[in-house]
Amino acid sequence: MKRVTGIGGVFFTCKDPKKMTEWYQKHLGLDTNPYGATFEWYESPDSSKKAQTQWTPFPQTTNYFAPSNKDFMINYRVENLEALVEVLKTEGVTIVDTIETFDYGKFVHILDGEGNKVQLWEPID
Template identity: 80%
Template sequence: MKKVTGIGGIFFKCKDPRAMREWYQKHLGLETNPYGATFEWYEGPDSTKKAQTQWTPFKENTKYFEPSTREFMINYRVENLEALVEELKKEGVTIVDKVETYDYGKFVHILDAEGNKVELWEPKD
């Protein structure tokens, strides 16, 4: 079973997300929006299958990364999220929440071997 197909996003805590977005826009040229920045790319050899990776600074006191106490969270793109969750449960991986579906894909959060919260995303590209 294919598990991770790419990086879906990089999320990190900071004191002032708006100032951080502005700094990256000014100094590194990121085209930012209220959520951060989106990098578009093409998935695999099919040059018509567009994909994206999200870069997002979060307020330093966000609860979104809990139960992890780390300053970052990585989102991985996956295929067949529900089957993967069942496989991970059998392997003893901690599943933080249930699979949620939005118009842009399905999400679930797990904890890695050191307690880092990891977001898994099955996108609707």
């Protein structure tokens, strides 16, 4: 079973997400949107299948990364989230919440070996 297939997003905290987004747009040319920036790319081996990676600044006061006290969170793309969660449970990995489904995919949060919150995403491309 494949587990992680790529990076789905990079999330971090900062003092002013709006200003940070504007800075990255102005100085590094990110094509920004209300959620940060979305990088589109093509999956291999099927080079016609478009995918994306999200870049999002969050306010320093967010609780979204809890229970981790780190100021970042990585989102990993996976192929079969439900099966992976079952395997991770048998391996003793802490599952923070239950799988949620949205029109753009399924999500769940886990903790890595040092207590960093990690988001797993099965996209609906």
